[in-house]
Amino acid sequence: MSQFLTTTEAARHVRLSKATMERLRVKGGGPDFLNPVPGRVLYDVVDLDAWMWSRRRQSTSETKAA
Numbered sequence: 001m002s003q004f005l006t007t008t009e010a011a012r013h014v015r016l017s018k019a020t021m022e023r024l025r026v027k028g029g030g031p032d033f034l035n036p037v038p039g040r041v042l043y044d045v046v047d048l049d050a051w052m053w054s055r056r057r058q059s060t061s062e063t064k065a066a
Contacts, residue, residue, distance in 0.1 A: 006041070
């Protein structure tokens with residue numbers, strides 16, 4: 001697997017839809033991404049994994065970590 005993934009590949013990696021990844025990119029709160037040239041978005045696998053681990057919770061009543 002390449003270290004840098006397209007939006008579709010990144011969505012598959014974190015098991016979300018492409019639309020969700022795009023929405024997170026626009027509204028914020030998603031994983032960091034690279035924009036090497038206009039119209040091209042890439043995600044680093046390391047950033048995707050770190051973002052997923054940062055969302056880890058032990059209870060549905062937990063709030064976002066500060």
